[in-house]
Amino acid sequence: MSLVIIGTVAFDTIETPFGKTDKILGGAGTFASLAASYLCDQIKLVSVVGEDFGNDNLDLIRNRGIDVTGVQVITGGQTFSWSGRYHNDMNSRDTLATDLNVLADFDPIIPESYQDCEYLLLGNLTPQIQLTTLERLVHKPKLVVLDTMNYWMNVAMDDLRKVLLKVDVLAINDAEARQLSGEYSLVKAAKVILAMGPKYLIIKKGEHGALLFGENQIFSAPALPLADVFDPTGAGDSFAGGFIGYLAKVKSINFTNMKNALIFGSALASFCVEKFGTDRLVDLTEEDIQKRLNAFVALSQFNL
C-alpha cells in the first residue's frame, strides 16, 4: 500500500511583511508530501522539475522518506517557478510571476513501483493531467483526494467535471465552493458539489478553519489562532497532505476518521506558516506534533 501524491515541485520567490526570499523550494507536491511524511512512510511523489532543480532540493524531499522515482528531471529544462507578494493582512497576495517552464509539457509518468497506490492526492494541476494520472493507475485507489482552484473552473470546467466524477474527496476554498456551485450558502454549495461526484467536500477557510461535508454530516475544524503568520505559502497543500496522510495511516475511511484527518491537516498547516517555504516542515518532531494536536483539542473541545 502506498500514498501517491501528484503535484508541482517548484521554486518560489516570496515577499511578506517579514522579508523576502531568493528562489526557495516550494510547490503543492512538495508541501503535501512533506506534511504527509509525518504520518505515513510509504509516500510516492509524481512531479516534474528542470535540470536546475539540484540534488540538494531532491535530497531534502528524499530525506523525509519520500520516494521521488516519479519526479521527472527534464534535461535542459527549467523548474516551474512562482513569485508572489503577500499583503499586510497575509490573507491576500499578488502573483508577480508564474513561469510554467517544464510544467507546461508535464506528462505524469507513473512508475511501476507506484502501482500499489491505495491513497491518491491529486494536487492542483490541469484537470487533464489529473485525469491522465487516474487512467494510468491500474487499480482504482481506495481513496482519491482532489485539490483544484478557481482558474480551472474558468478555463477547463468540462475536464474538471470529469475528474469530479472519479474522486472521493474534493478540497477547495470557500470562494471556489461558491463559484463551483453557484450558491452563496456553504450548506447549499456543498449539496450541489456533492451531487457532482465526490462523497466528501472540504471547504478551506484559511484563518477561519475548514468545514467537512459528507454522509449527511458537517464537521467544523478550527484554525489555530497565531500571533504571527510568517509565510502562508503551502498551508493549503500541507493541510491536504496531513489530511490524506492521516487516512493512509489509519487505513479506514469514515466520517469519524475524516474529522481527525482534518485536525491533523490543520495542525500540519499551522506549522507550515511559521517559517518561510518548507523550513518548518522539514524538522518537526513527534513531540512538536503532539503538542500542536493538544492545542487543537484545548482550542475546540468542550463538555456541556
Add this chain to the structure above:
Amino acid sequence: MSLVIIGTVAFDTIETPFGKTDKILGGAGTFASLAASYLCDQIKLVSVVGEDFGNDNLDLIRNRGIDVTGVQVITGGQTFSWSGRYHNDMNSRDTLATDLNVLADFDPIIPESYQDCEYLLLGNLTPQIQLTTLERLVHKPKLVVLDTMNYWMNVAMDDLRKVLLKVDVLAINDAEARQLSGEYSLVKAAKVILAMGPKYLIIKKGEHGALLFGENQIFSAPALPLADVFDPTGAGDSFAGGFIGYLAKVKSINFTNMKNALIFGSALASFCVEKFGTDRLVDLTEEDIQKRLNAFVALSQFNL
C-alpha cells in the same frame, strides 16, 4: 440574584433577499433578554421606549418572564427605530435610517428591585450610558459583559476606555478588535485589549463562529452552517444574551463554563437568524434547544 440587561428596545424595518418587514420589534436589549430567558428566570431589562411602543410588544417580552420595570415609557415620545437592507451575502448591510427618538435622551434608571444584580450585560449604547449604569448599581456585579461597536471607538474612545476598566468580558467583532487594538493578528489584538481592562475577550466572527481569549487560553466556537440565513438582525445580541444567560444559570465563572457559554450563545444566535426579527426567539422549546446543542457537539467534537 438577577441578570440585568441594558440595551435598546427598538422598531426595526428590515429588507432581506427573502422579503421586507413593516416596523417590527427589535433592539439589542430585546434580542439579548429573549435569548437569555431560556437559561435564566431572573432577567431584568433596562431600556426606554416611546408611547408608540404598545402593550403587545411589551407583553411579548414580559411573557418570556422578563421584568420590564426598568423599561421607561416616555409619554409623547417615539421609540428608537432602525431600518436596513441586507445584501445578498447576508453578511453586509446598509443602514437606511436611524431615528434615535427617545434614545437620544436616555437616562438609565435602575429600579430598586434591580439592585440584586449579579450578572450585568451592558448592551451596545453610548459608553457614557454604560458608565452611568455601572455607577447606579449599589453592589458591583459578579460579572459584567460589555458589548460595543466601532462607532463608539471613533467618537467616544475616552469614555469607552473608562468602561473597559470596569468590565469582565468584552464582546466585539473581528474588525472592531483590530480597530481597538491596532493589531491585525487576533492573538496580538487580544493581548492588547485584555491589557485595557477586561479579563475575557470574545471576538465574534459571524458565520465563522467566535473566539474566546482569557486566562492564557483560547477557545474557538464554530457557527452552525445554515442553508438559509433569513434575517441576521439580532444574532450578535442573541449570542450575548445566551452567553451571559448560561453563566447566570451555572453561577460559576471560569474558562470551562465560559466555553460552554459560547456554545449556548452560538446556539441561540443560530435560532435568531431563522426568521424575521424576534419571531424565532419567542417560541423555542427545551427540545429545540437541546437538539441544537447536540448539533454543535456533532459539528465540532472529535476524538483523536
